[in-house]
Amino acid sequence: xxxxxxxxxxxxxxxxxxxxxxxxxxxxxxxxxxxxxxxxxxxxxxxxxxxxxxxxxxxxxxxxxxxxxxxxxxxxxxxxxxxxxxxxxxxxxxxxxxxxxxxxxxxxxxxxxxxxxxxxxxxxxxxxxxxxxxxxxxxxxxxxxxxxxxxxxxxxxxxxxxxxxxxxxxxxxxxxxxxxxxxxxxxxxxxxxxxxxxxxxxxxxxxxxxxxxxxxxxxxxxxxxxxxxxxxxxxxxxxxxxxxx
Amino acid sequence: xxxxxxxxxxxxxxxxxxxxxxxxxxxxxxxxxxxxxxxxxxxxxxxxxxxxxxxxxxxxxxxxxxxxxxxxxxxxxxxxxxxxxxxxxxxxxxxxxxxxxxxxxxxxxxxxxxxxxxxxxxxxxxxxxxxxxxxxxxxxxxxxxxxxxxxxxxxxxxxxxxxxxxxxxxxxxxxxxxxxxxxxxxxxxxxxxxxxxxxxxxxxxxxxxxxxxxxxxxxxxxxxxxxxxxxxxxxxxxxxxxxxxxxxxxxxxx
Numbered sequence: 001x002x003x004x005x006x007x008x009x010x011x012x013x014x015x016x017x018x019x020x021x022x023x024x025x026x027x028x029x030x031x032x033x034x035x036x037x038x039x040x041x042x043x044x045x046x047x048x049x050x051x052x053x054x055x056x057x058x059x060x061x062x063x064x065x066x067x068x069x070x071x072x073x074x075x076x077x078x079x080x081x082x083x084x085x086x087x088x089x090x091x092x093x094x095x096x097x098x099x100x101x102x103x104x105x106x107x108x109x110x111x112x113x114x115x116x117x118x119x120x121x122x123x124x125x126x127x128x129x130x131x132x133x134x135x136x137x138x139x140x141x142x143x144x145x146x147x148x149x150x151x152x153x154x155x156x157x158x159x160x161x162x163x164x165x166x167x168x169x170x171x172x173x174x175x176x177x178x179x180x181x182x183x184x185x186x187x188x189x190x191x192x193x194x195x196x197x198x199x200x201x202x203x204x205x206x207x208x209x210x211x212x213x214x215x216x217x218x219x220x221x222x223x224x225x226x227x228x229x230x231x232x233x234x235x236x237x238x239x240x241x242x243x244x245x
Numbered sequence: 246x247x248x249x250x251x252x253x254x255x256x257x258x259x260x261x262x263x264x265x266x267x268x269x270x271x272x273x274x275x276x277x278x279x280x281x282x283x284x285x286x287x288x289x290x291x292x293x294x295x296x297x298x299x300x301x302x303x304x305x306x307x308x309x310x311x312x313x314x315x316x317x318x319x320x321x322x323x324x325x326x327x328x329x330x331x332x333x334x335x336x337x338x339x340x341x342x343x344x345x346x347x348x349x350x351x352x353x354x355x356x357x358x359x360x361x362x363x364x365x366x367x368x369x370x371x372x373x374x375x376x377x378x379x380x381x382x383x384x385x386x387x388x389x390x391x392x393x394x395x396x397x398x399x400x401x402x403x404x405x406x407x408x409x410x411x412x413x414x415x416x417x418x419x420x421x422x423x424x425x426x427x428x429x430x431x432x433x434x435x436x437x438x439x440x441x442x443x444x445x446x447x448x449x450x451x452x453x454x455x456x457x458x459x460x461x462x463x464x465x466x467x468x469x470x471x472x473x474x475x476x477x478x479x480x481x482x483x484x485x486x487x488x489x490x491x492x493x494x495x496x497x498x499x
Contacts, residue, residue, distance in 0.1 A: 116377050118386075136302065170304040210350075210439070211256065213295065213341040215306065217348040 001090070003047045003068075005082035010039030014085050015113060018106050027102060029092050040086060045074040055094050058155065059141070059148035061127065062134035076131065081114040084128045088112040094152045095126045123163035126152055133163075136170060143172060146179040149189055157195030158182065165202045173215035173222065174205055180219035181234045185241045192234055200230055257285065257340075257352035258438070264338040264354040266296070273324045274331035276359060282312050282340065282352070289351050292340045298325055300333040301388055312340060334359065335390050355439050356390060370449060371419060373406045383415055385422050391441035392423045413489035417476050424472040428459070435459045454478040 006014060013033055020026040033039055049068035055061045069076050077083050088095055088111075095112065096104045106112065110124040123129045130148055137144040147159045147169070168174040178201065182193035204226060208214065214222050220242055223235045265279045278296055282289075290313035298305045305327050310316030317323070328334050336359060340352040371391065375398035378384055384395045394415075396405050405411055427433050427442035435458075437443060450456055456475055460467035480486075 132302070166302055170299065170302055172306075212348045213339050213350050214348065216293070216295075216341055216343060222348065 001049060001051060003043060003049055003083075003090075004034065004040045004086055005043055005077075005080060006033075006039060006086045007041055007082060010036070011082060011085050011113060013039055014089055015109055017089075018109055018112060021096075021104055021106050027104070029089070031089070031092075034086065034090055041082070043077070043083065045072060047072040047074060047076075051091060055091075055152060057149055057151055058130035058159075059134070059145060061091075061094070061152055062130040062148060063141070065127075065131050066134055066138070078128070078132060078135070079116075081116050084125055085113045087127050088125075091127065091152075097153060123160070126155065129155070129159075129163065133169070137172065137175060140172070140176075143176040143179055145187070146175065146182045146189075146193075149183055149187065156189075158189070158193050158198045161195045161198030161202065165206075167209065168202060168205055171209075171214060173213075173217055173219075174209075177205075177214065177219045177222050180223060180242075181231075181238045184237075185245065190234065190237060192237075197230065197234065200228060201226075204228060204231065256350050259338060259340075259352050259354035261354070261357070264357070266336045266338075266357050266359040268325075268331050268334075268359045270331060273326040273328070274334075275320060275323045276325060276336075277323070278309065278317065278336075278338070280309065280315055280338070282315075285312055285340065285352060289340060289342075291344055292351050293343050295339045295341060297337045297339070298328070298334050299337070299389065300328055300335065303327045331359075356441065358390065370445060371406075371423070383411075385419060387423075387426050389441070391445070392419065392426070394419060409488045409492040413485040416483075416485055417480055420479050421472060421476045424475055425469075428462070428468050428472065429465065432462045434462055450475060454482060 010033060013030075017026065017030050017033075047068055049065070049071075052060075052064055055064065065076065096106045098104050108124070109115075110121060111126050114122050114125045114128055123132075130152070133144050133147055134141050141148075147155075147162050150156045150159060162178060163169055168178065178198075181201070182190050182197070184190045205214070208222075208225055212222065212225060220239065223238060226232065226235050259282075263281045263284070267277045267279070269275045269277070276298070280294065282294070285292075290311065292312050294309040294312060294315060296307045296309055298307075305325065307318055307323060309318070325331055325334055336357040338354045338357065339350050342349040342351055372393045374393050374395055376384070376395035378395060378397040380397075382397055382400060386393050386395060394406060423445070424442075427440065427445070431440065431442075433440040433442050435443075435446060446459070454475060456478060457471070460471055462468070
């Protein structure tokens with residue numbers, strides 16, 4: 001499949017489809033929009049990519065897309081809302097899967113079409129965000145597992161809360177610590193790794209970062225700085241896993 | 246005056262004379278750091294020096310060696326290649342213990358706005374940026390360095406912000422929303438010199454508008470009253486309505 005981008009009319013057509021899907025006016029995914037020459041354009045550098053049948057989680061998607069870019073020796077347009085909207089429709093079964101009765105719940109438009117007027121909320125896009133996170137942590141992607149471990153269509157509140165705190169999401173040490181605390185030895189989100197945890201974690205890290213340079217610290221060391229009771233449960237579970245290893 | 250944060254760590258705040266950054270524009274831009282750390286105690290000799298460049302969701306970190314042996318990365322490794330525009334980039338400098346209390350910050354300088362090629366610091370109170378605003382003329386957003394006023398790019402370049410009509414209509418609201426962000430949303434205190442509001446307050450609001458003491462962060466009503474007083478004082482001092490009349494040349498009521 002050759003990847004393309006929507007022009008302005010294409011984005012509007014996709015937004016109309018999302019609206020109709022939400023109100024039950026349609027259930028048919030309009031894949032013909034993807035190649036309609038009046039709604040789409042070629043990317044400046046052509047990129048060919050075959051979509052995997054299954055994408056286990058956000059990490060798998062991000063790695064697939066980065067590989068496609070590497071194979072074409074180019075980077076994807078991180079800020080191009082036309083491209084990300086087009087890709088959302090191309091991967092609609094992954095970002096908005098149908099239930100057993102064939103119903104789909106697309107959620108807010110921002111999950112599929114980047115809201116270019118509000119850069120702080122761009123992270124809500126279900127595809128641009130995992131790609132961006134992997135790009136940010138491309139030197140060691142595993143440290144970002146905490147926000148990439150979920151399925152594409154269910155990023156979860158923890159992901160949203162961490163994404164909303166740039167001082168954390170851009171900090172390698174903070175992301176290593178969050179993954180250490182929230183992802184278990186099997187690579188699954190640990191019980192208790194909730195949005196509430198993320199809010200408390202965010203506030204605590206903001207305070208600690210004034211005293212401690214988290215990026216130079218091993219997660220098992222920086223975890224020892226977390227004293228609040230609600231955080232300690234996660235610290236103890238993570239330390240237990242580390243000891244077993 | 247309420248102080249929200251107390252420094253119990255003996256962390257030293259580096260002045261701009263001791264820690265500063267200069268930019269060399271280019272594609273990508275690069276930077277030089279000026280570091281004068283001889284005043285730090287001998288126990289800090291082995292501490293490592295890191296420089297972080299940041300803007301929104303982008304951050305780059307550079308290892309400058311130790312206090313006793315500063316070793317800047319070679320120029321080819323001091324490129325700000327992750328950033329679209331060097332004018333957006335802020336810096337922080339950390340001196341970090343890596344031996345007996347690994348990770349402890351011994352000294353730092355935060356929110357450094359780098360010097361540009363003409364040696365002019367970029368210290369405007371607000372910054373301007375073109376944006377797609379879907380029909381609106383302007384909006385405002387905030388990052389670590391303070392407010393950024395967005396102007397619809399089809400209207401013209403963001404220098405619309407220098408237009409007298411725009412100044413008259415928008416500046417008081419820009420001030421109000423910036424103060425609400427700092428004092429109500431961020432709950433920063435007057436003495437918090439890590440927040441952009443500190444330089445606003447000490448460098449502009451107090452000297453220019455001569456406002457009263459900022460109320461306690463927990464007294465939201467008093468804070469809102471203080472903000473309104475600041476906006477009213479701004480109007481009295483700079484007379485934005487007069488600016489409008491000067492360029493419009495007519496009185497609507499006549």
